[in-house]
Amino acid sequence: MSAVEATLEVVDLVKHFPVRGVGARQVVHAVDGVSFSIAPGELLGLVGESGSGKSTVANCVLRLLEPTSGSLKLKGREIAHLSRREMRPLRRELHMVFQDPYSSLDPRMSCGQIVAEPLAVQRLLPRREIDRKVDELFDQVGLRAELRHRYPHELSGGQRQRVGLARALSVSPTLLVADEPVSALDVSVQASILNLLRDLQEELGFSCLFITHDLATVEYLCDRVAVMYLGKIVELAATAELFAAPKHPYTQALLSAAAVPDPEVQRSRTRVVLEGDIPSPIDPPSGCRFRTRCPLEPRSAPASHETEPPLLDVGGGHHVACHLVAAGEAPTVADTAAAAS
């Protein structure tokens, strides 16, 4: 860790949800021991499929949920178990952009009011100044000033997402959490929002936790990437390195499964298709959680059935949680798995 204090430091974050059922008390292991940090001005991508726990991590970081255990340090200050009231002044440092541009804006408020709300709640600026700041924010996100009087349902998905961004940036947060901010948008609109995010980040210098299932977006935007599977991080590395040389079998499978928009390339790659479904987070597999779908499982047994692989630094800040990698091997899923028919 560098001498500069990390914007966000997460250590062993755990979040379990009780399942109300008959009989034995069951628990959803949404997040089961996740650790990472985000440096000032850094964009960290958090990638995973359903059940990976990435959205739960986001909600915990934003303290919309209280972690079951673990430490969350925002600029050095522990926030994991602060009360609502204690959190309130800290809300200036954190903000969020949501996935759904339709439900993230109150349909009964005008866009100007929506963007002004954090300022009003935090009482950062006097009334008169708020108006001016809202105009400034609209300009920053590329929206015409007169749209502040319109209502969300009159704007397109891309415009709504810009309003959401303006709202999040109104308090000049140190950390922006973006939970799938472009998944619900059209392709061409996605591009403009991604570019906007990149530009704003360069201009304003905030840190960003970017959550998505789309690997290509992560490669475009983020400095480092963490891959999650069933509540745990399986690989964490600098973006370029992760994409050039993924070490964890799941990461490899994920990269392989993502269809490339180029028929020459797409049809000539060896593709790995994982068998089976993603197991339920209520009853995750013992030991290595990926072992039920890992094509290399025969090689990693019995260790992979018994112990969870720890997230180890295998050099240059590249962390992998895999028994085979820890044993010094360099497993490649492509040679063992059946190539796509």
Added chain:
Amino acid sequence: MSFADAAPRLSPRARRRRILRRRFLRRPFAVIGLVVAVAFVLGAILAPVVAPYSAAATDFNSVLGHSSGKHLLGTDELGRDVFSRIVWGARASIEAGVFSVLIAMAFAVPVGVVAGYYRGWPDTVIARATDVLLAFPFLILAIGLSAILGPSLTNAMLALGFGVAPQLIRVARGEALALREEDYVRAAIANGAGDIRIMARHVIPNMIPTLIVQATVAIPAAIIGEAVLSFLGLGVQPPTPSWGVMLADAQSYLTQAPRLAIYPGVAIFLCSLSFNLLGDGLRDVLDPRTTR
């Protein structure tokens, strides 16, 4: 769905109102309901103008008279003009019907919102209590409370409000439960907004359409409830007219002049039906999934 780039000719609010108006007008039953309900309300308000006679004016020369030029619907056992009494009686019904619902909402909405928003033990307590009350038919509750409070129009209003409240609490609670999960509520929490602010600015305003519809559905129930209470002597006291009182009085003359029961009965029926149709239409029109 796409939107015109240029500024629309109408303001956004006005456009939405126009769309809703057109949708409403396409539903003949709703329009009929609106017209008749408004007619009753106006009749009640303008009773001194509309009714040819006062409610208490007796004329012992034409007792139990049939419809005639002087008396549109005839006279009752004391020679009072039936038509005028129907009109004056509308006052009690509309007043009791509308105000009781308003009273109920003023109480039920905050209670329901608190239950749905906070969940946990406030919700458990409120929800269970409401469930218990919902187990009783609305009229039983109203009659029970009315009997305790004593007969009067005001007490009838309170009693009816009490009878209608549990259903409204349930609706408000349901809406709050759903709205609480909306992303914009989470955004408000992320802003650092307090609970009161969130409930007042984000939750309640977004449940208003549902509440409007519930009100228009509760009103006919209250109107009938008022009639029942007056019939039982628990509401409006004679000589103040009320359709329920008229029904009660008509009992003794059922064989001689059944029309004395039929007229107020039809009035109750039409009045509550019109509000019902209006409520149904509004619910349809305000549903975001409706396309026409």
Added chain:
Amino acid sequence: MSALAETAAGPLLAVEDLSVRFDTDDGSVHAVDRLSFELGAGEVLAVVGESGCGKSVSFMSLLRLLPETAVVTGRAQFGGTDLLAAPLSRLRRIRGREIAFVFQEPMTSLNPSFTIGNQVGEVLRRHLGLSRAEARRRTIELLDLVRIPAPERRVREYPHQLSGGMRQRVMIAMALACDPKILIADEPTTALDVTIQAGILDLMRDIRERLGTSIVLITHNLGVVADLADRVIVMYAGRKAEEAPVHDLFARPQHPYTIGLLGAVPRPGAGAQRLREIPGRVPSLAELPAACAFAPRCPRADDLTRSQVPELREVAPGHRVACFHPGPEADA
């Protein structure tokens, strides 16, 4: 690899001047404007476009799955029948039997109250008149065809017991039950996880090869198109913008919208090269512009494109563009 678009007997489906208009509260919306295309046997045709371009509406109109407010004109020749003019009874025999639809949301397309076996079996019993026992046997066969493990067990399960990917496979099984000539898949993988998507795409490829079913793939995901399609139609604002064999389209796009679309997708390995944005917004569909629909956002727009509707022109074999200034990028 690509099948012939026309066999000796002509294309499987020939659509001519299909137009769909919705009459709503807010005025008319012209969702599709004079769309024409052909689909050959055993061919995979991808229809690409962003939301509101009319891709889903076009195909739903062929089977009359649209609400009453829709006004549909044009011709759609399928075998000896014009789908748009056929009586509903004829259409009912075609739906699910000769032309099958797979929708986007496997979560909600299955009835939660009935078992999988019951639902797939219903299609078989109704369309093919199979007995219960025969239907059950065929159901298990179908589930196996779509690579659902342990199909004998699954027939007794309910939708909620299956994952999203499984449910989508069941939907595909239902669609294939009567061995249809055409399978129309509307965003079949959009709601699924990446690793599951790959499996479904493989399955669809398999189906095409083993059963010879033609597939219409409606999607906005260019990766899926690159993976599976033989030919591609790009739609914009209800009109066809470009149509080409898949390799041609990706390598040599000619319509500025296609070029913009391809540039807007982040590609693995492209590094930090800035994504291309298409300025402006999709136009309102309330009026049919008497000009190129893309003109307001097009770098090649001029007086001509702003005053006339471009017709489709062939710029290379099998490659047609509706543009007055088609051609590759000036600055690649």
